[in-house]
Amino acid sequence: MLYLKLVKNSGGTMRFIHTGDIHLGATPESKRPWAANRGDEIWNTLERLIKKIKIDPVDLLIIAGDMFHRQPLLRELKEVDYLFSTIPDTKVVLCAGNHDAIKKGSFYDGFKWSENVIFLGDKNIESVEIPELNTCVYGLSYHQTEIKDAMYDHVIVDRPDMINILVAHGGDEKHIPINRKKLAMSGFDYVAMGHIHKPEIDEKMKMAYSGSLEPIDMNDIGPRGYIYGEISKRGLELEFVPFAKRIYRELDFTVTPTATNLEIRHRLIDMIKEQGQDDMYKITFSGYRDPDFDIDVSDIEGVGNVVSVIDNTVPDYDFEELYAENKDNILGMYIKKFLDRESLTPLQRKTLYYGTKALMDAMEDRA
Template identity: 25%
Template sequence: MKFIHTADWHLGKIIYSNYMTEDQRFILNKFINYLHSNSPDLLIISGDLYDRAVPPSEAVSLLNEVLSKIVLEMQIPTLIISGNHDSSERLEFLNGILSGMNLHIEGTLKKEVKKITFEDEYGPVNFYLLPYVEMQRAKELFKTDFENKTQVIEYYIDNMKVKDDERNILIAHEYVMGAEESESERPLSIGGSEYVEPSVFNKFDYVALGHLHRPQKVKNENINYSGSLLKYSFSEVNHIKGMNIVKMKEKGNVEIDKISFNPIREMKIIKGMFEEIIKKNPSDNYLQIVLEDEEPIFDAIYKLRAKFPNVLSLEFPNQQISENIFSLDKNVNDISPLEIFEIFFKEVKKRELSIQEKRKVEEIFEEVIKERSDES
């Protein structure tokens, strides 16, 4: 049996006020083309199809389009669970009808974990669909005061009655202890109650995880995060995004390969002096630019975006300010706004405004005064 494990599509994602729908559609089209050419036996999506509980209509349409091609046109059985970003009820809507078309969606957490079995030449392969476990929901379901997520997951697994002589796959959306995070994952809790001990997964031949965006194995070869399809923060610039291709033969014989697709735009960090960076070739990539100039660059973001339209973040690490800001010992009614700013600037930066800087400040104040007079 050959199946694909993917997760964390986050359809409807916004980064620095920038909708990622175009990028997501581009990468999913490449994914669809790959499925057409390679025909896996099964597809697993381990949660966080959407980026929020109420996704924008464009995200809903995109998911509908993609799943229709996979399930109806290519007839690839697809197993989906909800993640912490998804609305479990919305995701599970019409699940009973869709399962007849081999689209199985487990959105809401229940007392029993749904088990779906497929057959190949080596016998049965059991897939267990465990949606994202919300602690309070689990306590209410079982009338038990669980102390942490490990206890809940262990309780579920103990009641699955997993057959050791068969091949078993768990689909889950959790934070397994020892895994590496990135900035784009939403914190699930304060403290360690959300972490799951990897030892609870020992019964499974493969654990198809979602939630963490870095593709990685945790402790054992069988515990795998496929990672997200795209980079969703600048902490992920060195990640190689994609999905896992899992080839499973007889019990104990599992091969895991990685497939990646080039996005329409990369996410990169550029560091250097302004004059050096502005001379670089134009780029549509998503950029975080770190200006190492000690002196401020007027309208830096606008000048940079004229050449690099997708500058999402701009940092000035070397522009230090004074730790001691003194109060003004003059009557503000007796001095102009420009003079107030000059005094403030000198106390913060420990130097006088240059002639060019002073002219720029004057222009800004004149524009503000003009706008106010137009409004009155």
């Protein structure tokens, strides 16, 4: 679990949840039958978060951009605003990111939010004071999909006596580059960042990426959720809270020369059952297999929510026999270089296997 703990103040502490990159409207893995409802699951996870806040209220909910995967429909804005209206004692602060940038004709323009919602919709950094929380929030919204200017580099807090929070969506060269050292000198008590889907807490700089609330594609490996925080002028405490319905996992499987497809299937089913049957898996096979055996990839895809299968196994060759059969060609010459050595390091042995496989594949293609 990611966490940061500084000096915690016993009085005047504000409780908040920081999330972002929710990507409502996205439909990850939609072509796979088991993922037909992934789009609905993303909406349901946002609803679960709001229900959690109703049960255990916080003072502030921060959504650091990309609430939507693309331009929101008017009815979608109304649905989200309704959810926010059900937590009237929680101030909600949000901005538009690069995916849901406020372009011409956007329904963000002129939308009337509930009284507890603060939408940082300007293309330049603006600040809004929340007197009852002794807090001032800063931020901007994207009005185009790419912003290469370092918009956050020169912002300075106006009210150092208040709790100052910057809502910052970006962090790469095409989406508002972020200089963490400069931000740390700007006087913010916390920088709530979005755009990067992997959660990260920067203890030294008092800033964090919440990561996406749900994983959006197969590169979003590992836990996804939100940041829970408590903040005052004397200190900050942050904790990453896993909250996603399902996550992507990498599963490494070592194959032996005696392996069969049924054995592999049964072992994978047990491994997935142990790690989480709801989760989504990228399976990578390694090791040595019988030269006459091939892994049935289509069968493997049916053992669970499998999004990719990579076969890095190599045939467990009898190199003495292969050399005897190929003395007069490039394959034989390649094998002989290794057979002439007294012993092979693990790296040399791997090189021998992979090189032999590549040469045999090339010879088959020419045949």
